[in-house]
Amino acid sequence: MQERIQAAVDEVGTVLLGKERQIRLAICCLIAGGHLLIEDLPGMGKTTLAHALARVFGLDFNRIQFTSDLLPADILGVSIFDQATSGFSFHPGPIFSQLILADEINRTTPKTQSALLEAMEEGQVSVEGATRALPSPFFVIATQNPVSLAGTFPLPESQLDRFLMRIGIGYPDPKAERELLERGADADRGAAVQQMLSVDDLTSMREQAGQVGVSPLLLDYLQRIVAYTRENEAFHFGLSPRGSIAVVRAARTWAYMEGRQHAVPEDVQAILPAVVEHRLRASSDTEGRTGAALVKRLLAEVDVF
Amino acid sequence: MEVQTQIPRLTLWWLLTALFLVISPHLLRLPIWISLLIVACVVWRILIFAGRAAFPNKPLKMLIVFLSIPLTIAQYRSLGAGLDAAVCLLIMGTVFKLLEMRQRRDMLIVVALSYVLTMVGFIYSQTILASLHALITFTVITGALVSLQRENSYSSFTSNGRLAIRLVAQSIPLTIVLFLLVPRVAPLWTMPVPVSSNKTGVTDEMSPGNISNLSKSAELAFRVSFEDATPIHEELYWRGLVLDYFDGRAWRRSASAFQSYSMMERFQRTSQGVRNGTPVSYDIILEPTQQTWIYALPLAQLDVSDVIQDRNYTLHKEKPVTQRLRYQVQSYLNYDIDLELASALKARALQLPEEELNPRSKALAASLRQEAPGDRDYALRVLRLFREEPFFYTLTPPALGEASIDEFLFSSRQGFCEHYASSFVYLMRAAGIPARVVVGYQGGEINPFEGYTMVYQYNAHAWAEVWLEGEGWVRFDPTGAVAPERISEGAQSVLGNQPGFLEDSRFSMMRFRNTQWLNSLRLRLDAMDYAWNRWVVSYDEDVQLQFLETLFGEKARERLFLALGVAISTFFIIAAFFLLRGRKQKQFDEATKYYLRLMQDLAAQGVGRKRGEGPIDFSARVAKQKPELAAAMAEITAIYVQLNYGAIPEEGQKDAMLFARLRQSIRILRLALNTPIKRVFLRVWPGQF
Numbered sequence: 001m002q003e004r005i006q007a008a009v010d011e012v013g014t015v016l017l018g019k020e021r022q023i024r025l026a027i028c029c030l031i032a033g034g035h036l037l038i039e040d041l042p043g044m045g046k047t048t049l050a051h052a053l054a055r056v057f058g059l060d061f062n063r064i065q066f067t068s069d070l071l072p073a074d075i076l077g078v079s080i081f082d083q084a085t086s087g088f089s090f091h092p093g094p095i096f097s098q099l100i101l102a103d104e105i106n107r108t109t110p111k112t113q114s115a116l117l118e119a120m121e122e123g124q125v126s127v128e129g130a131t132r133a134l135p136s137p138f139f140v141i142a143t144q145n146p147v148s149l150a151g152t153f154p155l156p157e158s159q160l161d162r163f164l165m166r167i168g169i170g171y172p173d174p175k176a177e178r179e180l181l182e183r184g185a186d187a188d189r190g191a192a193v194q195q196m197l198s199v200d201d202l203t204s205m206r207e208q209a210g211q212v213g214v215s216p217l218l219l220d221y222l223q224r225i226v227a228y229t230r231e232n233e234a235f236h237f238g239l240s241p242r243g244s245i246a247v248v249r250a251a252r253t254w255a256y257m258e259g260r261q262h263a264v265p266e267d268v269q270a271i272l273p274a275v276v277e278h279r280l281r282a283s284s285d286t287e288g289r290t291g292a293a294l295v296k297r298l299l300a301e302v303d304v305f
Numbered sequence: 306m307e308v309q310t311q312i313p314r315l316t317l318w319w320l321l322t323a324l325f326l327v328i329s330p331h332l333l334r335l336p337i338w339i340s341l342l343i344v345a346c347v348v349w350r351i352l353i354f355a356g357r358a359a360f361p362n363k364p365l366k367m368l369i370v371f372l373s374i375p376l377t378i379a380q381y382r383s384l385g386a387g388l389d390a391a392v393c394l395l396i397m398g399t400v401f402k403l404l405e406m407r408q409r410r411d412m413l414i415v416v417a418l419s420y421v422l423t424m425v426g427f428i429y430s431q432t433i434l435a436s437l438h439a440l441i442t443f444t445v446i447t448g449a450l451v452s453l454q455r456e457n458s459y460s461s462f463t464s465n466g467r468l469a470i471r472l473v474a475q476s477i478p479l480t481i482v483l484f485l486l487v488p489r490v491a492p493l494w495t496m497p498v499p500v501s502s503n504k505t506g507v508t509d510e511m512s513p514g515n516i517s518n519l520s521k522s523a524e525l526a527f528r529v530s531f532e533d534a535t536p537i538h539e540e541l542y543w544r545g546l547v548l549d550y551f552d553g554r555a556w557r558r559s560a561s562a563f564q565s566y567s568m569m570e571r572f573q574r575t576s577q578g579v580r581n582g583t584p585v586s587y588d589i590i591l592e593p594t595q596q597t598w599i600y601a602l603p604l605a606q607l608d609v610s611d612v613i614q615d616r617n618y619t620l621h622k623e624k625p626v627t628q629r630l631r632y633q634v635q636s637y638l639n640y641d642i643d644l645e646l647a648s649a650l651k652a653r654a655l656q657l658p659e660e661e662l663n664p665r666s667k668a669l670a671a672s673l674r675q676e677a678p679g680d681r682d683y684a685l686r687v688l689r690l691f692r693e694e695p696f697f698y699t700l701t702p703p704a705l706g707e708a709s710i711d712e713f714l715f716s717s718r719q720g721f722c723e724h725y726a727s728s729f730v731y732l733m734r735a736a737g738i739p740a741r742v743v744v745g746y747q748g749g750e751i752n753p754f755e756g757y758t759m760v761y762q763y764n765a766h767a768w769a770e771v772w773l774e775g776e777g778w779v780r781f782d783p784t785g786a787v788a789p790e791r792i793s794e795g796a797q798s799v800l801g802n803q804p805g806f807l808e809d810s811r812f813s814m815m816r817f818r819n820t821q822w823l824n825s826l827r828l829r830l831d832a833m834d835y836a837w838n839r840w841v842v843s844y845d846e847d848v849q850l851q852f853l854e855t856l857f858g859e860k861a862r863e864r865l866f867l868a869l870g871v872a873i874s875t876f877f878i879i880a881a882f883f884l885l886r887g888r889k890q891k892q893f894d895e896a897t898k899y900y901l902r903l904m905q906d907l908a909a910q911g912v913g914r915k916r917g918e919g920p921i922d923f924s925a926r927v928a929k930q931k932p933e934l935a936a937a938m939a940e941i942t943a944i945y946v947q948l949n950y951g952a953i954p955e956e957g958q959k960d961a962m963l964f965a966r967l968r969q970s971i972r973i974l975r976l977a978l979n980t981p982i983k984r985v986f987l988r989v990w991p992g993q994f
Contacts, residue, residue: 215950217894264950265919299917305897 001205002259005031008196012052015193016045016169018176024257025167025274026053026141031205032253034164034246035120035140037105037278044169046143050101053141055193057202060135062097066108068151072115076125090127095119098135098199102142106152116140117159137202157279164246165271166278205256212252213262217305221265222247225272225302229280235294236281243279250275265304272299312412315462317354319449320415321347324403326442327422328396330430335393336380342373346400353404360405373397392425412453419446431629433837444473486853488866489846506594507545507744507765512555513709516744517700517721520800522762523807525592526746527600528835530757532586536602538748539792540638542768542780543600543760545745547617551734553658554709556727556742578604578618578777579644580637590838591630597622599630600745603780604640607632616650617741618642631843641777646739654739654772663710663731670735680738680773684781687732691725691786694718698725698788700803722791725783726767739772743780748795755832763796763807896948896967903941903971906978907934920945937974941967 005027012023026049029036038046047063054061064075077093094100095116102116119125120140124133142163144155160166172180197205222244230238239247248263250271255263276298277291284290324347332340352358361369374394381390399418406412423442426435448469455465506526508515527543548556584606591599599612599620607614609632611623622630643650661667673690677683695718702719705712710731713724720728726742733740747766749758768782785792791799800806844852853865904914912930914923924942928935944967976984 213951217897217949262946262951264921264946266921269917269919269922301916303916304919305901 001201001208002257004197004201005205005257008056011056011193011196012049015052016049017179018172019045019049019169022167022169023049025165025271028250028253028257028271029165029274030057030139031202031209031257032164032249033137033206034249035142035162037160037163037166038141038143038169039146039166040143040169041147042145044171046169047101047103049169050099050141050143052193054099054101056196057099058195058198059098059137059139061099061101062094063101063103064094065103066105066112068107068109070108070112072112073127075112076115076119076127079128090130090132092132095125096132096135098137099139099141102140104144105142106144106149106154108153110153113153113155113159116142117162120162137199157281160278161240161242163278164250165274167274206253209253209256212255212260214248214252215262218251218263218265218268219248221302221304222251222268225268225298228298228302229276229294234282234297236283239276239279243276247272247275269299312354312406313452314354315465316412316449316452317350319445319452319465320403320412320419321350323419323442323446323449324399324415326438326445327419327426328400330426330435330438331392331396331422334389334429335396338376339380339393339397342397343400346404350404360407366401366405369401388428392428395422395425409453412449416446416450416453419449431838431842433834436837436841440473444469447472484844485849486865486869488862488869489849506596506762507746509546509548509596509598510555510557511548511723511727511742511744511767513702513705513713513720513724513727516723516765516767517702519765520700520721520763520796520806524762525831526594526760526762526764527589527591528757528759528838529587529589529749530755530835530839532588535751535756535758536585536638538795539785540602541746541748541758542602542743542766542782543746543749543764544603544605544619544743545600546598547619547741547743547770549617549653549741550656551658551727551731553660553662553707556730559653559656578637578640578642580604580606581639581641582637584635584637586633586635588631588633588839590835590843591626591632593628593630594626597625599626599632601634602636602638604637604642606635606637629838629842631839643772644775644777646772646777651739651772654741655734655737657731657734662708666710666714666728666731667735669714670732673732674736680771681776681779683736683738684733684771684773687729688781688783688786691729691783696720696725696787698784698791698799700800700806722784723767725787726769729769729781729783733769733771741770743768743770747782747792750795750797752828752832752835754829755835757832757835759831759835763800766796894949896945896964899968899971900941900945903975906975910978934974937970937977941970941974944970 009020009023009027012027013020016023026036026038030053038049040046051061051063064070073093075093075095077091077096079088079090081087082089100116105113105116115125119134120138123136123138124131126132144152171177225247226239226244229235247268251263251267254271255261255267258267260267273292273295277295280291280294282290282294328343332343335343349358349361353360377390377393377397381387381393395418399415399422402411402415402418406415420443423439423446426439429435444466448465451468451472452465507519546558548558550557550559585602587602589599589601599622601607601620604618605614605620607620612620612632614620646654673686674683677686697719698721699719700721702721702724703717705717705724710728713720713728730740730742744765744767746760746764747768748764749760751758766784768780768784770778771781773779782792788799797806850862853862857864900920907913907927910931912927918926920942924938927938944963948963948967
């Protein structure tokens with residue numbers, strides 16, 4: 001199975017050059033069944049990555065461009081009077097899809113954001129009194145632009161917490177960029193990605209990843225990390241239990257992707273930035289930009305043994 | 306992890322202010338080029354902060370350091386003072402550290418050095434002003450420390466300042482208790498003493514001009530507080546030294562073996578003079594003189610272990626007075642000394658230069674002696690001569706040639722006390738009457754606020770003592786014959802309007818003593834300083850013992866030592882308990898113990914595991930840095946990971962086979978890594994090392 005995952009990573013790598021680590025993290029997030037937040041500047045390949053992920057897993061895919069005038073009904077769907085049946089019939093919105101790309105999620109109003117986030121948490125939506133289940137699996141890949149915040153509604157911590165991982169993409173290295181330039185503009189690169197895995201694969205992978213062993217020693221290490229975030233005064237607040245559960249889940253999946261039957265400290269360290277950066281904030285920070293530095297500190301200062 | 310390299314602005318300003326306060330009292334004393342260097346370093350530091358200059362690179366730093374050491378030594382060698390040079394180097398070191406500081410650690414060093422330098426300041430000055438300055442400096446340094454330790458977001462100038470003030474204020478009561486109670490243990494090393502090159506004061510040589518020089522100075526010589534009423538001004542003859550050898554120009558102490566302290570001690574006279582009437586008791590705080598003799602009214606009686614009285618009834622200390630000295634004296638102003646004069650002393654008191662330079666004076670002495678019926682009459686006759694002939698008391702007498710006595714008595718007739726004392730004693734000796742010059746201070750100014758007497762350098766004086774049959778040594782002051790108000794009212798009332806008076810103390814408040822409020826301010830300040838000296842600075846071992854005995858009764862010191870010892874050790878035990886309780890030694894499982902021992906060995910080899918480095922990452926790094934260890938390390942790591950992170954073992958038992966393998970592999974690798982000696986230990990006690 002690991003070879004197939006590697007093949008999927010390579011496949012996505014054909015459109016997002018030189019970003020294997022980010023791709024692996026994104027796939028890890030999907031296998032672990034979590035939602036993904038991609039945060040980077042415009043034009044870095046956020047949408048490309050999301051699109052390619054949808055293709056490689058063969059998921060049906062909807063993209064919602066969030067704007068400030070988007071209403072909850074625009075994503076959830078509305079009931080419209082049908083003259084033929086003389087009754088209201090529900091027209092599902094774009095959220096009824098296995099993978100949603102919520103582009104520029106911080107551009108819309110908190111009302112719409114919370115409609116989406118509720119759906120993420122519950123796996124179902126309530127429209128006009130009726131509860132409707134969302135397809136399974138259900139993933140949300142949200143993107144946002146960390147700069148030019150004018151006119152945006154930054155997600156509060158409680159909502160950031162719903163995302164298993166937050167990753168950035170970063171500039172490509174010169175070699176990858178040269179290759180990109182030589183290839184020429186290709187409008188729909190994501191569409192060229194072949195399906196490598198199926199929804200069934202995803203389900204079985206998730207199952208197997210859940211069986212990866214986590215030894216007491218590793219949990220000790222994790223608890224040291226959590227305790228450090230809660231006790232050190234540099235942290236505005238500590239990691240929540242939901243956060244620590246997320247770390248274990250992601251570490252298991254990562255170990256599984258690495259072909260191990262048990263998680264090791266390196267697995268925790270590999271996923272730690274993506275999983276906890278957006279859940280931490282320095283005491284001195286009011287904008288939530290310091291998570292990365294704090295995680296570096298965690299990695300350097302918490303003793304593995 | 307990249308440490309924050311930019312020093313916060315607030316911290317830097319705190320530090321710079323602290324450093325300014327610390328160094329400013331030293332600046333005047335330091336050579337000018339060092340002051341310039343300090344200013345340059347500080348400006349450079351600010352430019353670095355502003356991003357307009359780079360940090361000095363290594364060669365430049367080396368150059369500065371290696372240049373400054375020989376320059377300092379060259380600067381101070383001529384003065385011969387090790388302490389000044391050391392302080393200078395310390396200051397430069399601090400400033401250099403300021404220049405190159407990048408990290409929190411560096412700033413901590415600068416802060417610590419600032420604290421030390423503040424204490425160093427007390428070597429030079431212990432006045433109340435210096436103490437206030439030190440207190441403020443401490444507060445600012447503490448502020449710097451606070452702003453250094455705090456997260457930036459909590460830091461503001463006022464909050465840091467407030468916290469620093471609170472910290473310092475809280476420490477003051479403890480400081481006072483410690484000051485009062487902690488035993489004063491004399492240092493095991495000798496404390497170097499700063500040498501002031503321009504120290505003024507009475508010396509052991511008197512030649513025309515050197516006492517009048519002292520009248521240019523308004524520096525304090527000593528302060529006296531009398532237990533009862535202050536004697537009248539005319540009685541205040543503070544005897545210092547007896548000068549009984551005249552070489553035709555200058556008066557000195559006669560060269561004799563008895564000048565050494567040990568000889569004086571051995572031949573201390575059993576006879577202490579005849580004391581009549583009730584003594585005056587007083588307490589003197591002498592400013593440092595760098596000389597061994599000390600001042601008192603005659604006939605003094607002291608009970609201080611290292612002060613003895615020589616046969617001239619002057620007081621000598623074993624070591625020079627390098628710090629303020631406080632001593633209590635009882636003086637019998639009505640006294641008789643040396644009613645019988647030993648022949649050796651008599652000969653000494655009649656000595657005159659062999660080469661006769663002053664024939665006219667000698668002739669005058671002979672004729673006057675013939676007119677007078679007795680020795681005392683002759684002395685009074687000479688005083689009358691000074692009074693009736695046109696002699697003048699002046700600070701700026703004309704220079705005298707070879708025949709100084711003749712010239713003074715017959716032509717210039719203008720002189721200061723040394724001229725009168727010198728010629729008076731000469732005339733006595735020329736007439737065959739034993740006589741000698743005494744130098745010291747005369748008079749003093751009473752501080753109206755505290756009632757003590759201040760004696761300044763301009764009170765320096767020279768007078769004569771004449772030995773009369775049946776009366777012993779009797780004091781004669783020829784200056785009093787010329788300028789009686791010098792003796793009855795003081796130097797400032799006679800000399801105040803003369804050019805040259807207090808010339809060296811241009812900025813002294815003494816110059817403004819005619820302005821009422823300034824004068825009273827001066828006196829108040831002096832009273833404060835005196836109280837400070839009396840109660841704080843002179844609080845030494847003896848005073849402490851007295852104080853403790855009044856508090857705790859007999860054997861106070863022993864009891865206090867015991868109590869303090871118990872209290873301090875209890876405090877530390879409790880503190881240690883609370884500090885150590887939090888960090889209980891972590892319990893490792895067996896495999897990790899072995900693994901960590903291996904880590905120690907590897908660290909000794911230069912590949913230490915970082916704190917947050919997992920075993921697999923570490924193994925990869927070792928393979929990269931030490932390829933020869935790669936295979937062994939990979940095997941150990943694989944086993945270790947399998948053991949500790951692998952399938953969850955059954956309760957209480959690890960995979961014994963794997964554990965044995967791990968132990969074996971680690972042992973082999975460690976044997977290869979270790980030194981032969983440690984290898985032996987490893988072989989003998991494999992479980993312990």
